[in-house]
Amino acid sequence: MNSRILILDCGSQFTQLIARRVREARVYSEIHPPSKSLEWIRAWKPDGIILSGGPSSVTDADAPTISRALLDIAPVLGVCYGMQLIAHLEGGAVVGGGRREYGRAEVTIDEASGLFSGFAAGERTTVWMSHGDHVEQVPPGYVATAHSGHTLAGFRHTTRPIHAVQFHSEVAHTVRGAEIIQNFLFGVCGCTPDWTPGHFIDLEVAKIRELVGDKQVICGLSGGVDSSVAAALVHKAIGDQLTCIFVDTGLLRLHEREQVERTMRAHLGIKLITVRAEDRFLNGLAGEGDPEKKRKIIGHTFIDVFEDASAEAGQGAEFLVQGTLYPDVIESVSAKGGPSATIKTHHNVGGLKPDMKFRLIEPLRELFKDEVRNVGRELGLPEEMVGRHPFPGPGLAIRVLGEVTPYAVDILRRADAIYLEEIRAAGLYQEIWQAFAVFLPVRSVGVMGDGRTYEHVIALRAVTSTDGMTADWFSFPHDVLGRISNRIINEVDGVNRVVYDISSKPPATIEWE
Numbered sequence: 001m002n003s004r005i006l007i008l009d010c011g012s013q014f015t016q017l018i019a020r021r022v023r024e025a026r027v028y029s030e031i032h033p034p035s036k037s038l039e040w041i042r043a044w045k046p047d048g049i050i051l052s053g054g055p056s057s058v059t060d061a062d063a064p065t066i067s068r069a070l071l072d073i074a075p076v077l078g079v080c081y082g083m084q085l086i087a088h089l090e091g092g093a094v095v096g097g098g099r100r101e102y103g104r105a106e107v108t109i110d111e112a113s114g115l116f117s118g119f120a121a122g123e124r125t126t127v128w129m130s131h132g133d134h135v136e137q138v139p140p141g142y143v144a145t146a147h148s149g150h151t152l153a154g155f156r157h158t159t160r161p162i163h164a165v166q167f168h169s170e171v172a173h174t175v176r177g178a179e180i181i182q183n184f185l186f187g188v189c190g191c192t193p194d195w196t197p198g199h200f201i202d203l204e205v206a207k208i209r210e211l212v213g214d215k216q217v218i219c220g221l222s223g224g225v226d227s228s229v230a231a232a233l234v235h236k237a238i239g240d241q242l243t244c245i246f247v248d249t250g251l252l253r254l255h256e257r258e259q260v261e262r263t264m265r266a267h268l269g270i271k272l273i274t275v276r277a278e279d280r281f282l283n284g285l286a287g288e289g290d291p292e293k294k295r296k297i298i299g300h301t302f303i304d305v306f307e308d309a310s311a312e313a314g315q316g317a318e319f320l321v322q323g324t325l326y327p328d329v330i331e332s333v334s335a336k337g338g339p340s341a342t343i344k345t346h347h348n349v350g351g352l353k354p355d356m357k358f359r360l361i362e363p364l365r366e367l368f369k370d371e372v373r374n375v376g377r378e379l380g381l382p383e384e385m386v387g388r389h390p391f392p393g394p395g396l397a398i399r400v401l402g403e404v405t406p407y408a409v410d411i412l413r414r415a416d417a418i419y420l421e422e423i424r425a426a427g428l429y430q431e432i433w434q435a436f437a438v439f440l441p442v443r444s445v446g447v448m449g450d451g452r453t454y455e456h457v458i459a460l461r462a463v464t465s466t467d468g469m470t471a472d473w474f475s476f477p478h479d480v481l482g483r484i485s486n487r488i489i490n491e492v493d494g495v496n497r498v499v500y501d502i503s504s505k506p507p508a509t510i511e512w513e
């Protein structure tokens with residue numbers, strides 16, 4: 001069995017980055033809420049446990065907490081709130097106010113061993129902090145391992161394998177953070193670096209086989225990266241018990257249905273049913289302008305369509321496969337039971353129908369996009385599939401701001417096709433994480449052929465990113481932008497102005513709704 005690390009999520013925005021750092025070190029990990037029972041945790045057999053940061057103070061009434069006995073199940077690493085929680089449970093003193101540290105900080109290493117082996121005693125290193133409370137006094141049996149100014153920045157137990165840092169070792173800005181996490185994994189926990197995308201595939205295949213038995217399974221297949229990889233994985237596990245369902249929502253891009261059908265049939269060799277549900281989606285959305293309500297309508301309609309299609313095909317499928325990724329989960333409701341904020345309800349997570357009949361299979365739920373692409377490559381999927389830009393399930397509906405009308409979708413679809421065509425022609429497609437056009441529900445005045453126009457505005461968005469969690473706007477050569485704008489205004493009736501979005505994520509998001 002592979003080494004495995006259990007990450008207990010106390011609500012930090014960075015919890016997913018801890019998981020990522022662990023995987024990058026080739027160790028398997030899962031994220032779960034701190035409320036998991038001791039029995040469950042023991043049965044999971046962690047080689048180490050990491051307690052994440054979080055927005056609460058340990059003395060808050062409803063602050064996430066753990067049983068003290070958890071500290072003896074496996075070696076523990078506490079990060080930020082996780083460190084404060086250990087201090088609190090073990091009889092140290094955690095106090096609020098006074099020594100807040102946000103952003104860059106310099107930490108001095110007191111003890112060049114444990115988490116800091118490979119460092120020099122007295123060495124200063126740059127880290128990223130984000131805390132208002134601090135540990136005033138180490139608990140009995142613990143010693144300080146690092147400090148920043150007068151504030152404790154790390155401690156460990158003198159005999160038990162319990163370590164903690166006040167800073168965020170998982171973020172890229174903490175210069176030697178990955179090394180600190182690796183010291184925990186390999187030095188403290190004795191993990192073996194043996195987790196690869198190949199192992200991921202074998203593990204998931206075994207899990208899926210056991211779960212499904214001889215039941216029928218359907219997969220929502222969009223032609224996108226995530227669902228194609230999920231479908232290929234499940235197909236590897238259960239062969240023709242799997243039927244894929246591709247839904248034409250009426251919110252797809254120009255000629256997308258034909259393209260997806262062609263590529264899927266050519267490469268996947270999986271049973272594929274196409275359902276045309278344009279009217280169902282567009283009628284369901286009619287008159288609704290609120291982004292969150294739109295997302296929920298779309299999520300529910302997807303499930304209705306899957307249920308009908310499965311019944312019609314005589315499958316009576318019990319399971320639904322979706323290509324859900326970690327960013328879909330973290331941005332939607334706190335699906336892990338953690339106290340993180342809802343940014344937007346992804347149609348495939350928070351937008352699902354509460355009374356749906358299917359049980360979900362989401363083998364990619366813990367991964368980030370670039371990791372999913374690697375799994376896809378390992379499964380032998382062609383680059384034209386794994387290298388595609390993401391396209392959200394709600395499609396053009398969340399790119400027509402406000403109410404979705406067939407008129408707006410049609411304008412957007414044509415503008416978007418020109419945009420992508422020019423990006424490809426300029427050889428920029430692979431440099432960009434995601435590019436798309438947005439239909440703005442405003443009109444502006446223009447002059448065309450000496451006459452006045454009063455028409456719509458198209459916004460262009462293109463971002464670079466590695467995982468979709470943070471993103472920056474793409475710096476286009478001006479001549480390419482000029483060509484795109486010119487073609488859209490000339491070729492798409494109803495548009496007289498094109499603007500380019502220069503916002504990063506955060507504070508903006510990639511999609512406009």
Ligand SMILES: Nc1ncnc2c1ncn2[C@@H]1O[C@H](COP(=O)(O)OP(=O)(O)OP(=O)(O)O)[C@@H](O)[C@H]1O
Pocket residue numbers: 219220221222223224225226227228245246247248249321322323324328348388389390391392393394
């Ligand atoms: N048109 C569709 N037909 C069937 N299922 C869909 C459709 N659009 C989305 N889904 C389901 O919703 C999931 C989430 O969509 P999402 O867009 O995040 O992933 P994707 O389309 O598989 O990959 P990508 O992010 O590369 O577009 C998909 O993995 C798929 O299971």
Ligand SMILES: O=c1[nH]c(=O)c2[nH+]cn([C@@H]3O[C@H](COP(=O)(O)O)[C@@H](O)[C@H]3O)c2[nH]1
Pocket residue numbers: 295327328331344345346347348390391392393394434468505508509510511512513
């Ligand atoms: O399948 C999906 N269903 C959704 O409801 C959804 N909302 C956003 N996205 C995609 O997620 C990534 C991050 O987007 P945001 O920065 O806009 O949150 C980007 O790649 C978005 O395109 C979605 N994908």
Ligand SMILES: NC(=O)CC[C@H](N)C(=O)O
Pocket residue numbers: 012052053054055056057079080081082130131132133134
């Ligand atoms: N990022 C964190 O984990 C913060 C923990 C705690 N709420 C503090 O401000 O100190």
Ligand SMILES: [Mg+2]
Pocket residue numbers: 222224225390391392393
């Ligand atoms: Mg998609």
